[in-house]
Each structure stands twice: as C-alpha cells, then as structure tokens.
Amino acid sequence: MHRAPDVSSVTAPRGSGSFRPPSSQVAMRVSRLMLVTLRDDPAEAEIPSHKLLLRAGYIRRLAPGIFAYMPLMWRVLRKVSRVVREEMDAAGALETLLPQLQPAELWRRSGRWAGYTAGEGIMFHLEDRQQRELGLGPTHEEVVTALAADLLRSYRQLPVNLYQIQTKFRDEIRPRFGLMRGREFIMKDAYSFHADEASLAETYGAMDLAYRRIFDRCGLRTVAVEADSGAIGGSASQEFMVTADAGEDLILASADGRYAANQERAQSLAAEAIPLAGGVLAGGAGQPLATPAQATIDDLCAGHGLEPSQVVKVLLLLARLEDGSDQPLLVALRGDQQLNEVKLANAVTTRLGASHGALLELTPLTPTLLERQGLAPLPFGFLGPQLGDGLLAGSGSWAPCFLRLVDHTAAELESFVCGANQPDLHLLGASWAGLGLSVEGLDLRSAQPGDRCCHDPLQRLEASRGIEVGHIFQLGRKYSSAMEACFTSEAGTSEPFWMGCYGIGVSRLAQAAVEQHHDANGICWPLAIAPFEVLLVPANAADPVQAALAQRLYGELQQAGVEVLLDDRAERAGVKFKDGDLLGIPWRVVVGRGAGDGRIELVERSPAHSQELPADGLLALLLPRIEQQRWGLLEA
RNA sequence: CGGGAUGUAGCGCAGCUUGGUAGCGCACUUCGUUCGGGACGAAGGGGCCGCAGGUUCGAAUCCUGUCAUCCCGACCA
Numbered sequence: 186m187h188r189a190p191d192v193s194s195v196t197a198p199r200g201s202g203s204f205r206p207p208s209s210q211v212a213m214r215v216s217r218l219m220l221v222t223l224r225d226d227p228a229e230a231e232i233p234s235h236k237l238l239l240r241a242g243y244i245r246r247l248a249p250g251i252f253a254y255m256p257l258m259w260r261v262l263r264k265v266s267r268v269v270r271e272e273m274d275a276a277g278a279l280e281t282l283l284p285q286l287q288p289a290e291l292w293r294r295s296g297r298w299a300g301y302t303a304g305e306g307i308m309f310h311l312e313d314r315q316q317r318e319l320g321l322g323p324t325h326e327e328v329v330t331a332l333a334a335d336l337l338r339s340y341r342q343l344p345v346n347l348y349q350i351q352t353k354f355r356d357e358i359r360p361r362f363g364l365m366r367g368r369e370f371i372m373k374d375a376y377s378f379h380a381d382e383a384s385l386a387e388t389y390g391a392m393d394l395a396y397r398r399i400f401d402r403c404g405l406r407t408v409a410v411e412a413d414s415g416a417i418g419g420s421a422s423q424e425f426m427v428t429a430d431a432g433e434d435l436i437l438a439s440a441d442g443r444y445a446a447n448q449e450r451a452q453s454l455a456a457e458a459i460p461l462a463g464g465v466l467a468g469g470a471g472q473p474l475a476t477p478a479q480a481t482i483d484d485l486c487a488g489h490g491l492e493p494s495q496v497v498k499v500l501l502l503l504a505r506l507e508d509g510s511d512q513p514l515l516v517a518l519r520g521d522q523q524l525n526e527v528k529l530a531n532a533v534t535t536r537l538g539a540s541h542g543a544l545l546e547l548t549p550l551t552p553t554l555l556e557r558q559g560l561a562p563l564p565f566g567f568l569g570p571q572l573g574d575g576l577l578a579g580s581g582s583w584a585p586c587f588l589r590l591v592d593h594t595a596a597e598l599e600s601f602v603c604g605a606n607q608p609d610l611h612l613l614g615a616s617w618a619g620l621g622l623s624v625e626g627l628d629l630r631s632a633q634p635g636d637r638c639c640h641d642p643l644q645r646l647e648a649s650r651g652i653e654v655g656h657i658f659q660l661g662r663k664y665s666s667a668m669e670a671c672f673t674s675e676a677g678t679s680e681p682f683w684m685g686c687y688g689i690g691v692s693r694l695a696q697a698a699v700e701q702h703h704d705a706n707g708i709c710w711p712l713a714i715a716p717f718e719v720l721l722v723p724a725n726a727a728d729p730v731q732a733a734l735a736q737r738l739y740g741e742l743q744q745a746g747v748e749v750l751l752d753d754r755a756e757r758a759g760v761k762f763k764d765g766d767l768l769g770i771p772w773r774v775v776v777g778r779g780a781g782d783g784r785i786e787l788v789e790r791s792p793a794h795s796q797e798l799p800a801d802g803l804l805a806l807l808l809p810r811i812e813q814q815r816w817g818l819l820e821a
Numbered sequence: 822c823g824g825g826a827u828g829u830a831g832c833g834c835a836g837c838u839u840g841g842u843a844g845c846g847c848a849c850u851u852c853g854u855u856c857g858g859g860a861c862g863a864a865g866g867g868g869c870c871g872c873a874g875g876u877u878c879g880a881a882u883c884c885u886g887u888c889a890u891c892c893c894g895a896c897c898a
C-alpha cells in the first residue's frame with residue numbers, strides 16, 4: 186500500500202538557498218565524500234588488500250561475500266571497466282547486457298541445472314509466484330547460446346564476440362578475502378561464436394592479447410598459465426594470474442619462461458624411481474612381506490629399508506554422478522607421488538561422463554561408507570592394485586566393479602612393493618603382469634615444485650602464488666551441441682557453433698591490484714585505476730593564503746583534465762597525510778608553509794618521493810608524468 | 822559439510838577463572854588551546870553483553886541449546 190508522496194517535499198528546495206547547479210566538483214572534496222577511515226584493522230580481514238580496502242573506506246561488508254562499493258571504490262571499478270571496454274571494443278567484441286534472472290529450462294537444456302543447483306552447486310535459485318524455477322546467473326553460456334541460436338543463422342554472420350560487464354551471483358561454499366571470492370561480484374564475460382575451429386583459435390588469440398593489454402594498462406604484473414577448464418568445460422584454456430603471496434592458486438613455472446601452469450593442470454617429470462634391489466620375485470606375484478602395523482608409506486619404508494618410489498600405493502574413492510549412480514574408483518600411484526584430484530576428475534569424466542552425466546563429487550571411500558553399503562571392511566593401509574571386484578558384490582547402490590586408474594609413475598615400475606590386501610602384509614617384488622593386471626598409464630599425479638620440466642629436463646618447476654583475474658577458454662561445441670545451437674555452413678549443412686568464452690573478475694582485479702601495490706602506510710594504486718590522480722592537500726585549511734592557492738590549483742588541475750581530489754577537511758595536516766597514504770592516490774600536492782611564496786610540495790606515493798617547486802611550475806612537471814602513467818605498464 | 826576460533830558501543834579490545842547490575846582506546850558531539858605526519862584539556866551522547874532457556878536473592882560471568890561471523894579443506898572471475 187503506497188501513499189502518494191507529498192509533491193512539495195520531494196521537489197528541489199528552491200527557496201532554501203542551498204541550490205547548486207550540478208557539478209562534479211562537489212563530489213571531489215573529501216568533506217563531501219562520505220569517507221570514513223579506520224585506524225585499526227577490522228577483525229574480519231586477513232590479507233593486506235582486504236584490510237586496506239576496509240580501513241580506507243573503499244568497501245563495507247553487508248553479509249558474507251556481499252559488499253557495498255563506496256564512492257571511491259566505484260570510481261576504481263569504473264576505471265577498470267573502462268580499460269576492459271576499450272580493449273574489448275578494439276578487439277572487435279560487442280557490448281551487451283544479458284539477463285541475470287534465468288529460467289531453469291535453459292540450464293536443463295545444457296545439462297547444467299542439476300550440477301549447478303544440487304549438492305555443492307553454486308547457483309542461487311528460486312521459484313517465482315507461478316512456481317517457475319529460475320536461477321540467478323553465475324555465468325551466461327546458456328543465455329548467450331540461446332540468443333545465438335535464435336539470431337545467428339548463417340556462417341556469413343560469423344564470427345561474433347559478445348561481452349558484458351555485470352554483477353554475477355555465486356553461492357560460494359566459502360566466501361573469502363573480501364572481494365576476492367564474493368557471492369556477488371562484478372565480472373566481464375565474453376562469448377564468441379564461430380563457423381570453424383580456426384576462427385575460434387583466432388579470436389582466442391586476440392583475446393589473449395587483449396587480456397595482456399588490459400592487465401598491463403591496469404598496472405598489474407600478471408602471468409599467463411595453462412589451466413584446467415573446470416566446470417565450464419572445453420579444451421584449451423589459459424588463466425591470467427596476478428602474482429601475490431596471498432593468491433589462492435599455486436603456479437608452477439620454469440625459470441626459462443617457456444612453461445607456466447596452475448598446479449591443478451601442471452605436468453612435469455617425476456624423479457626417477459630407485460630400482461627395487463631384489464627385482465621381480467615369485468614371477469611377479471610378489472613375495473609376502475610381514476609388515477605389522479606398517480600402514481603408511483613412511484612406516485613401511487622405515488621398517489624395511491625401502492624407498493617410497495619403490496611402492497605402489499592404492500587409493501579408493503567414490504565418484505558420485507549426476508544420474509544418481511556411485512562408482513567406486515581404485516587409483517594407483519607411485520608411493521612418493523601425490524594425487525591430483527582435478528586430473529582424476531577429468532579422467533573419470535572422460536570414462537563415465539557420456540553415460541552417467543556430470544561428475545558431482547569425489548570422496549575418499551571410507552570404512553563408514555563401506556559399512557553403510559553392507560560390505561565387509563577392507564584392510565586399509567595394506568591394499569594392493571590387485572584388489573578384486575568381488576568384494577563389491579552385494580553393495581546397496583554402487584557399481585559392482587572398480588574403475589581402475591593407474592598413474593604413469595606407478596605403471597612404469599618393473600617391480601614394486603604393494604599391499605597384499607590382508608592386514609599386516611605386503612608383497613615384495615610384484616609386477617603388473619605378475620599380478621595379472623594390464624595397465625595403461627595416465628597422468629594423475631600432482632606436479633611439485635622442484636620437478637623437472639617436460640619441455641626441458643634441465644629446467645625445474647618453481648612455485649609462486651597467484652590470484653586468478655582472468656580466464657579464457659576454447660569451449661568448442663559443448664554448449665552449442667547440447668542446446669542445438671546451429672548455423673548453416675557454406676556447404677549448406679547445419680552445424681553447431683564453435684564457441685569461446687573469456688572472463689575477467691573486475692572487482693577481484695581491483696582488490697588484486699591492492700594486494701600487489703601497497704606498503705606499510707596504505708594502498709599505492711596504479712594511476713590508471715586510482716580513484717583520483719591527484720590529492721590536493723592544504724596543510725592548514727584555516728590559513729587563507731593556503732586555501733586560496735589550493736583553490737587556484739584545484740581549478741587549474743581540473744582545467745588540465747586531471748582528476749583531482751581536494752582534502753578540504755578541517756583536520757590537522759598529519760591526519761590528512763595519513764589518510765592520503767592510506768587512500769593511495771598516486772600524486773599528492775601539498776599547499777603549506779611555502780604558499781605565501783607561491784611554493785608547494787609534490788609527493789609521489791610510490792616510490793615515495795617528494796620535491797618542492799613553485800606552484801606555477803606544477804602542471805608542466807606533473808602533466809607529462811600523469812599522461813604516461815595513464816597507460817600503466819604499457820610502453821607508450 | 823568436516824576441523825578450529827570468536828560473539829561485550831560504529832571499529833579494535835578488556836571484564837568471565839572467583840556471579841553483585843559494564844569498562845578502555847579509537848571514532849562521534851560541544852567548548853577552549855593547538856595546527857606539516859593519526860594533538861591536548863574539559864564536558865557529553867551511545868551497549869537487550871549474539872539469541873533462547875536453565876541455575877541463583879542476583880548472570881556479560883555458571884549450565885544447556887541455538888544462531889551468526891571468521892580461519893583451514895572441497896568451489897572459482
């Protein structure tokens with residue numbers, strides 16, 4: 186129920202005497218900025234960028250993973266967006282704005298509704314008043330593919346690359362680190378459509394270059410790494426990482442710069458295995474070795490003078506699939522290697538995906554799970570790859586056979602030690618053939634720092650941490666096939682589009698910039714994305730000479746097209762300097778004691794540097810520097 | 822969901838062991854003195870001590886339950 190508003194109370198207060206014409210200057214005075222800075226670190230923040238953005242008043246948390254962008258932050262985000270727009274436009278992409286509220290039906294057609302809403306799914310979803318199911322867009326492949334199917338009929342219309350900059354919603358399992366992993370965040374996403382794979386590769390390459398320019402212009406040092414395609418799917422994919430200690434991803438790279446990959450994806454050469462002294466025993470069936478209570482690789486090796494690389498270890502897992510079936514997995518690795526779950530998930534999907542739908546979850550197969558299925562307990566710690574399928578007989582709902590997967594490192598062993606599938610017993614000198622197993626080696630191991638590189642065994646992988654700010658994918662025809670999005674080819678046949686998709690986390694990027702550019706006193710924004718270019722500080726606002734000179738410079742800087750913020754607060758100079766450092770505006774002009782002689786001070790935030798000069802010389806000195814810095818790390 | 826921690830004023834914290842009706846710093850308001858690196862003095866405003874139940878003459882404090890937030894893992898721009 187609404188009451189008609191009292192018209193006189195909402196119209197402009199003409200008679201009040203406070204009327205001002207619209208002017209951008211009003212919002213460029215600190216006293217009018219709604220700026221609240223904090224002296225202490227808020228307890229909710231852990232990493233430097235999160236603390237600083239809160240302390241400097243750029244963001245406020247409303248709920249976990251949900252933040253308000255205050256006016257200064259919004260200026261930063263608009264600047265990042267502008268750089269993104271300019272480079273996307275220059276690369277021939279078209280800006281659009283797609284719906285965030287998306288019908289479930291569309292997601293059912295691509296086969297992603299269940300995976301994205303059930304269990305650990307990340308899509309917020311709801312029912313409207315007619316009980317129609319809707320999802321709040323975490324990404325837009327479905328919407329954009331449906332549009333393409335409607336509108337793009339002929340190869341003559343291709344290629345097309347659509348992008349948008351928009352708020353995305355993801356019900357993250359654990360929101361973290363402020364804007365780094367929010368449940369509501371700003372993202373640039375782009376989707377390209379092609380008549381053939383070569384055209385897709387061409388646009389993918391153009392996006393790669395555009396992304397490098399975008400990050401350079403934003404002043405960010407990034408590394409491009411090979412990546413896993415994850416839930417989005419597709420073939421080739423590359424991530425752009427802002428290097429920073431607080432990054433969530435581990436990057437493995439060679440010193441020669443020729444190889445860099447996310448650890449999820451990275452490949453390497455494992456250390457050579459140390460040959461087992463006795464070689465193959467008992468024709469490869471292995472000789473029993475009493476190993477009382479030696480259930481770990483370490484205990485086993487310590488007890489018998491063995492090396493971890495001489496052991497085959499067996500991991501049992503359970504794959505939960507979209508069609509409701511559960512598939513037990515038996516994974517064999519060399520004892521000194523670690524399982525890479527991403528690689529495992531991909532291997533499982535390749536083998537089972539077609540018939541059982543998406544892989545929802547991989548969990549360790551525990552004694553509790555066995556018990557619930559009514560199965561006999563297993564001698565965990567003493568398992569070998571020859572474990573039979575018979576023990577799965579009679580399970581409640583599991584597939585009756587193991588899916589057996591063996592990593593290269595284990596497959597290549599001529600003779601090894603493995604569990605005997607009885608408590609306190611291992612087999613010494615076993616071989617794959619001797620155990621009656623034929624194996625095909627897969628890459629299932631995690632590459633580690635220090636491993637030799639595949640492209641050059643003399644190179645070693647080095648670890649660093651990164652924040653993923655961009656990701657480009659060649660999706661291929663996954664979505665267009667699923668959603669029957671087809672065009673008519675030159676030959677007159679109907680074919681699904683070749684697709685690519687390209688994302689940049691705009692709000693994450695802004696915080697990553699702080700993570701990479703800060704010091705003990707506060708933020709040091711790269712000028713290209715700083716909320717303002719110059720902070721103008723009259724040291725003593727009560728001094729009419731200083732105030733007048735500051736006012737004059739304020740006008741001159743604006744006239745010259747410089748984005749300038751005037752700290753007109755009646756604070757002491759020290760407060761304004763501290764806040765200035767915290768806010769991180771790249772240049773500070775201090776109008777102080779020298780004002781009477783027309784002298785001012787010009788301070789660069791980072792690297793810290795200050796010089797005194799005549800006020801009349803400011804523009805000549807400052808403008809060229811600012812012009813240059815507007816292009817970030819790009820060579821002008 | 823599993824493991825760990827914390828909920829007391831806008832922010833950062835003390836008080837809880839040993840129950841007696843709530844305190845410190847910052848921020849905020851007013852006045853005065855200061856005025857180039859988070860000034861000083863005086864006066865002031867602000868808290869259902871996360872919530873619910875219990876024990877007790879009396880609970881921020883003890884007990885039970887519950888909720889929330891943060892950190893470590895699975896998710897990802």
